[in-house]
Amino acid sequence: MENTKNEHERTKYNQLIVQKEEQLDELTNNKRKITEAIQNLEEDLHRGFQTVAMLNDEAARFGNTENHQLQRYNEEQERAFHQLLRESNEQIVLAYKKETKKMDEEREMLYKKRSDIPWD
Template sequence: MNDQERVKYNRLILENEELTNELNSGKRKIEESIYNLEEDFHRGFQELSSLNDENSRFGGSKTSWLQRNNEEQERAFRQLLRESNEQIALAYKKETKKMDEEREMLYKKRSDIPWD
C-alpha cells in the first residue's frame, strides 16, 4: 500500500516537473517572439525614417513632423513591448513559484509515507 502511495507521488512530482519545463519552454518562445517583433518594428521604423529623409530631399514639407511622429510611435511601441514582456515575466514567475510550492508539498507528502 505504501509503495503504491510513493509511486503515485513520484508520478505527480514528474508531472509537475514536466509542466514546469513546458512552462519555461513557452516563456522562452514568447520572449523570442517579442524580441523578433521588436526587431521587426525597429527595422520598419528605420525604413520609414529613410523614406522620410528621401522625401525631404525632394521638397516634402511635412517631413520633420512625420519624422517626429514616427519616432514617438516607435518609442510608444517599444514601451508597450517592454511592459508586455515585464507582465509576462511576472506571470511566469508567479506560476513557477506556485508549481515549485506544489512540488515541495508533494515531496513532503511522499516523505511522510512510512517505509514498511
C-alpha cells in the same frame, strides 16, 4: 499488505512529481518562445521604422515640407511600441515567476507527502 499500499502511494507521488516537473519545463519553454517572439517583433518594428525614416529623409530631399512632422510622429510611435513591448515582456516575466513559484510549492508539497509515507 501495508507495505504494498505504501509503495503504491510513493509511486503515485513520484508520478505526480514528474508531472509537475514536466509542467515546469513546458512553462519555461513557453516563456522562452514568447520572449523570443516579442524580441523578434521589436527588431522587426525597429527595422520598419528605420525604413520609414529613410523614406522620410529621401522625401525631404525632394521638397516635402511635412517631413519633419511625420518623422517626429514616427519616432513617437516607435517609442510607444517599444514601451508596450517592454511592458508586455515585464508582465510575462512576473506571471512566469508567480506561476513557477506556485508550481515549485506544489512540487515541494508532493515531496513532503511522499516522504511522510512510512517504509515499513
